[in-house]
Amino acid sequence: MKLLMLCREPRLYSCQRLKEAAIQCGHEMDILDPNRCILKLMENSPHFDVYYQPKDGAPYLLPNYDAVLPRFGTASTKMGCAVLRHFQAKGIYCLNKERAFLMARDKWESLQILREQGIAVPNSQLSGVETDPKMVIQKMDFPLIIKTLNGSQGIGVMLAEKPQSAVSILETLKQANVPVLLQDFVEEATGEDIRCFVVGDKVIASMQRIGQEGEFRANFHRGGSAQPVLLTEEEKQLAVRATKALGLVVSGVDLIRSKGGLLVLEVNASPGLEMIEKTSRVDIALQIMLYLEKMVQS
Template sequence: MNDLKIIGSEEWCSFETFGISAIKARVDSGAKTSSIQANKIKVFYKDTEEWVRFHVNPLQNNRSIDIICEAKIHAKRSVKSSMGISEERLVIKAPITLDDDIFDIELTLANRDSMEFRMLLGREALHNRYLVNPSTTYLLPEFSQEDLDEKYVAFRKEKTGLKIALLASNPELFSNKRLIEAGQARGHEVIFLNVQQAYMKFDAKEPQIRYRGGNVIDEFDAIIPRIKPSVTFYACALLRQFDAMNTYCLNSADAITQSRDKLLATQLFAKNDIHIPITGFANSPLDTKDLIKMVNGAPLIIKLLESTQGKGVVLAETTKAAESVINAFKSVKTNILVQEFIKEANGQDIRCFVVNGKVVASMQRQAAKGEFRANIHQGGSASKIKITLEERKLAIKAAKILDLPVAGVDIIRSNKGPLLLEVNSSPGLEGIENATGLDIANVMIEAIEKKLKFKS
């Protein structure tokens, strides 16, 4: 017993046969078998023997160091996790190095991304070799960050581009595919992240975002949010978390939230002397008649506060129809805005695409026959248009008020001059790229490069 070495509850070890020069282990005499973090596990055959190929990220919260390992499968065992859930794990044998000692141990391959340590050293490996002093750590040599940098220098790839995440819901949408293509064409790594498959850890010292299955995602240089209305609340929570982790978001959570709240956005526009169609908002059905008069009577537009892409927007052509629609919405406690109808627009509006305070493209949209509002998603058409200086200033100012680096600003021409309809924080690319022939996706990637001072 006196010949046994004393080690702490946490120690550094290595597996030189795998090229793992340093990995931090939790020493746990309560666990029988040792375990190592492994992902992308794939079983294959060498002659008639079963082998396994797996990837190890030996440093916690650092996926840039990715070591591919191969070993003969020693056994398959049912192991109960700390949550009490049993699962079958592959077991291998490998020589471990602890200070000057080298000996074979059994290792189960497990996803330990959610664990504090990439490895667990169990009692079978300790038996007749070590005594554990749980009140201390690192009694064997400890590695500094400089030591780790030197040990893993061969695995560190030279950074030739940015790592960008596209945070959205559908990778097949035209706009999302275009942004991924544009980023990759400029030499960046662009990864699609599904909003609803990411989740968060709130912690002052180590905030985290994880992605389906426990993978920590914390190495992005920038996030491009493409948020559909139904996931606005959750997506903005994710964006705030990325911001807390010092990741640049092309549009911030606060800016997107403001743009999606049509009532707040309308109030901000009016406060900042942005000309909009006369708009009304009321709660009581008793005020419906005066509300209609306030916006110059019928015909008038009725908008759901959470409407997008022209959905939830109704034209009431008579006062009676307006009263019925308004009161129907109020009876089910649905918030709406009532807005004057600009007849002289003839079903046309202008979409200005603003990036970092500049209108980079503009198109005129024409409503489909029988429709009152221009909407490409509902059969409307689009064409390139040269906007006036007044319209350009209006678009830039509207995006600035909502603090949106990227925005689709919709303007309507009236007898009173250009009026702002609304501002979209996730503007589509298909219509405006097809109408203008411009590469808007490339402009958005360039905006990220400029913000991060990246030179290709």
Template sequence: MRFLVLCREPRLYSCQRLLQACEQRGIHLDILDPNRMLIKLAVVQGQPIFQLYYQAGEIYQKNRPLELLPEYDAVLPRFGTASTEMGCRVLRYFEAKKVKVLNNSTAFSLARDKWLSLQALVAAQIAVPASSFAGELCAVEQHSNLHNTPLVAKTLAGSQGVGVMLAESKQNAQSVLAVLQQANLGYLLQDFVAEAKGQDIRAFVIGDRVVAAMQRSGEEGEFRANIHLGGKATKFELSEAEQQLAVNAAKAVGLSVAGVDLIRSESGLLVLEVNASPGLEGIEQATGLDIAGLMIEHLINQR
């Protein structure tokens, strides 16, 4: 078998772990940047033709030839937010060819939009922090007045805690929102869950079950618990009801593999967001589990 990981940086921990998991199972794995790909579509004598090319090398090497990529048995999307548009176009190419993908383009694109994914969660009756989104002509003063301070502002396409800001006062919130609005950056506002005390829970969902969970704690004075921002992770046991909540959240967005971020509030457990390309380093180190291997096994058995 031959698998493909769509990722800009093959040296990342997650990519290397997926490579190891494939090698252990005798699977050849390519790790390629979707931004270097060229897709060609045609209909010849009534038959659809799909071709995917790749241009290796540096961007300034304009005369490097295009390489026609081989056929793949399965594709794993691991591209970052800056590559979402092209990455999803490549995913749709493989879907049209009936190639197995671990998270389809529709679900991946939905998960990458924080507001649309929140709407999907609420439509599935899954509790989230009170959130709001405003059009570009809506005054930031009116928007911020919908929430008590402190409040959280999030850009729609941020990841790893980037683009998540805490506004301690209405004046501070309005200053932040004015900058985001002027920069034409879409954002949403959320109630700040102070009782969480800088902690959240990452549940790693594969298929119909939570295979691992960790509790993340932010550094002193940091309200975000992301590991990339210095947060610490420890293994965590979720109750059956909490595991089902995480699975339901992943299903609401349409993902077969997801990192579901949960936060404890006075009103119960809330879903912060659902990640379509969750990192493996923190969860594997915290739990000691072979998450990469579980992902590959799930993809092999996927019909």
């Protein structure tokens, strides 16, 4: 197959591993930055041409690929999804479709969809821009989590210990036009969560993530570490249900074992491979390639 990975940073561990796996399976893979793509729509033509303008060269028409793997970060969601949709319109298989990818990148919309499907999430609140921060926190418990709607890698997730600090953070973000959601802090998580890597209808790898000393965020990019974890059948099923609820086929589901039961924190559409491959010793890149072969060649 001729594969395309949409990614801004080909040297990242995850991109390297996916490319290695593609080559190992006898496929070719281009890694291109969606922000260097040029999309065309023409009056009456059925073509959805995509051109690519390399760093030091003129744009050229991209060939037909057998499949596209979206791996772009939150800073490129909009253009990345536009490129993804163009390839979908050409009838090319995309490993995570544009709508699902876009939905997963919006933390509030994802929580709404998860709840619509009966999946438990932490108590959360979204307040309109005209609301008063002092009023909207009145019925919330403290400490309180404040999250930007499209952060990642732990950035944009804040913990306000007291109402006064929540108000000052909310006023600042309001002034800067940054929309946020409020969420109950799940205390018993104590900087730990479970990452489930889902491909198709299976959890293929998992790990328990542990935040750095004094850190409530368990993310790898915030200095967190990881250890192997055994998932219950219920946990596996929940991760797959959450993935399907958002319409994704590849995802990283963050779960918390709270005293009231399992909670889904979020579902990532482009989950990192490094920490989870090293912890679980599962060749995730290869599993993704095998799944892709099954989907494209069947």
